[in-house]
Amino acid sequence: MISTNEKLVTALRSVLPEKQVTINQTVLEQHSKDESYHASSLPDIVVFPTTAEEVSNTIKIAEQNKVPVVPFGVGSSLEGHVIPYDQGITIDFSLMNKIIEVKESDFLVRVQPGVTRSQLNKELKKYGLFFTVDPGADATLGGMAATNASGTTSVKYGVMRDQVRDLEVVLADGTVIHTGNLAEKSSSGYHLNGLFVGSEGTLGCFTELTLRVYGIPEHIMAARATFPTVNDAVAAVVSILQAGIPIARVELVDEPSMKQVNVYSETAYKEQPTLFLEFHGNEAGLKQDVEFMNEIVADHHCEKIDFETDNAARTQLWEARHNLAYAYVHGNPGKKLMVTDVCLPISELAGAIEHAREALDSLSLTGGIVGHVGDGNFHALLMIDMNDSDELKKADDFNEKIVMYALERGGTCTGEHGVGVGKRKYQEKEHGDGLLVMEKIKQALDPDMLLNPNKIFKQKNRG
Structure with a gap:
């Protein structure tokens, strides 16, 4: 008898070249985790598309077979976004890494989602331009848009959402849409750019991004x-x-x-x-x-x-x-890095950092505090022994303390890392009935709940 996986592989290889569809164990393991401390989980299949059409065909097959789909950049996310806990198909965008067009007169660039930040800036330098969003990791631009990344320069230039002019997105039924245009501003229709940026692969897969760039300062x-x-x-x-x-x-x-x-x-x-x-x-x-x-x-x-x-x-x-x-990881061999991420109004920041430091000391956890303090965002870097249940609980308690402190003062549970699975439990507390609106949007765009399932919020009709 032919297994379900074999049937799926056969179907995928009918729309993608054979070498772009794999069930190799090593490749599956590479796509079972990110940079976070969250538990790994293997996908069933990994595909490596090169065009929007191949992504669309992959998603159509997934939809026909009711199989989950998880987009994957370089795996640098910090809240388990790309970990396929429901198995299924992981779409790796590493082969979609072309810089399509630099429109220097418009201060815009069109790229595929697998282009990395450093790759883009190397090319832009020829034109006297640079891309501002700097999360630290050399992440893909598709992944950065998916999590609404920011980083060190956001105090002056804004976050990822501020740089996205247009997205090409493949929806859950394989339809390909554009969310914006090339104009500096628009009052036409719903703001789809704002909806899809930060959606963490739960509403669609990005296959092209048009981004704002800037002149290199004198x-x-x-x-x-x-x-x-x-x-x-x-x-x-x-x-x-x-x-x-x-x-x-x-x-x-x-x-x-x-x-x-x-x-x-x-x-x-x-x-x-x-x-x-x-x-x-x-x-x-x-x-x-x-x-x-x-x-x-x-x-x-x-x-x-x-x-x-x-x-x-x-x-x-x-x-x-x-x-x-990496300095903390190198200095604490055998331990795993956990990075917290809250953001508050600037007026509340000093108190929040003082509270975090006191909590860190009281729980006797190894770690430090850093932050993009110009926009109220800070992180605690904790080194955890994953085999020590007491230490794991302390780390979880610490994270809960600083998140609740932020939420009670008008802040957010995540300033830039995104929700994934790690911050899912805080969504109702932060958004209230607004979370119900998000769930309705998800249901409307992905009725079978196949796109990166159980990320951002726990789905009611899947695991």
Whole structure:
């Protein structure tokens, strides 16, 4: 008797080249996990499409056979988004990695979803342009749109949703639609870009993105400012923003994390609460901004501030920040990294970080606090022994504490990582009856609940 999987493989190979459909065990294992601490789960089949038509045909076969479909970029997500807990077909977009068109006069670029952030910026540099969203990981642009990623530059340029002008999306029945156009603004119809960006593959699969890009700044200056306390550092950021200084990046790294930075990146930075800052603009304007900023940080007990204009020194500074997660992993062999992610109004940020630090210390967990504090977003990096049930419970309790603190003060359970399965349990608390609207949208667009099932919210008619 022919198994269901064999029938599915045969059907898929009738619409895709044979080598683009695999049940190889190693490949299945590669697609059973992401960068998170969440348990892995194997898909039944992995396909590697190269066109929107192949994605559409794959989804049509899945719909005919009532088989779940999970989109996959590079697996850098942090809340289990790409883990196929209902098995089925994983669509890997790594072969859809073409930069289709750079429209430099419109400050737009058209790309396939498998293009990575660094790949795009390497190409854009030829035109004097760059793409701003910088989540740290070299994620695919399709994955970044799926989770509404942001990162270090969002304080100046906005998050992924702000950069998406149009998406080509394959829906649950295989229909291909466009969600926007090339115009700077529109008052026509529902805002489908806003609906699909951040939908985490639950409403459709992206096969092309049109994104906003920016001119490379004339002058870039980075700085590293140390403070006696985290509260002083956060208060300084609030004052900088209130003063209207056009800061491009501002990252907080607490004292334990600065120690990890020095060990891993072989730097000799002062091991105190530190702000990593960056300013974009023209040289004369930045000089005035920096002078004003110096006065502001001095009022908040800044002990030392070092400026970097040299490209190599700036790169080293930001690589040290971006590699912080790996620094914790490297410094705690045998443990798994858990990254929390909450976002609050700026006025509530200092209290939230202080609360998180106290909770971390009281539970005796190894970890540090970092954040894109210019937009109220911060993370705790925890190192967990996955075989220690007591430590796992402590980590879960810690995450619950900081999420509830954020929600009670008008914040969100996730500023940029997305919901996946890790933040699913907080959705009703955060959205109330708004969650029912989301469920109705899901039901309307994916009535069989096949697209990335049981992500964002628990589905009522599937597992």
